[in-house]
Amino acid sequence: MCRCVRGRFSPPDRHGHDPGGRGRAFDNIFVERLWRTVKHEDVYLKDYRTPAEGRLGLGRYFGFYNHQRPHQSLGYRTPAEVYGLVAAAKEAAGPVGGARSPPKNARILV
Secondary structure, three states, X not given: OOEEEOOEEEOOOOOOOOOOOOOOOOOOHHHHHHHXXXXXXXXXXXXXXXXXXXXXXXXXXXXXXXHOOOEHHHOXXXXXXXXXXXXXXXXXXXXXXXXXXXXXXXXXXX
16 A cells, blocks of 8 residues: 655555554554553562663563463463473473573563
C-alpha cells in the first residue's frame, strides 16, 4: 500500500515498512504492553535511584519475566519453556550435579 508523504506517494520499503505509517495504533502494541508491565511490576515498585541501579534491577526483572513469570497468552507457561530455553539451559549445565551457567550467547526473550 502506498502512502502520501509530503505530497508524494511512497511505496513500502524493501522490508515492507510503510514510510507514512506514523501514529498507527497497532504498530507498537506488543512493545507498549511489555513496557507497561515492566513499569507496573518493577520500576514503580523499586524506584531506582541511579541508571546503574536501574540496569541491574531490570536485568534481574527480565530474568524473572522470561524464566519464572507465567504468561497468560502462553498458556500460563514461561517464555523459556515455550521457546526451548529451559532445555537449552539444562543441556548447557551438562550432567546432573554439574552446575554451569547458561552460555553467554543465550537469547534473552522479552
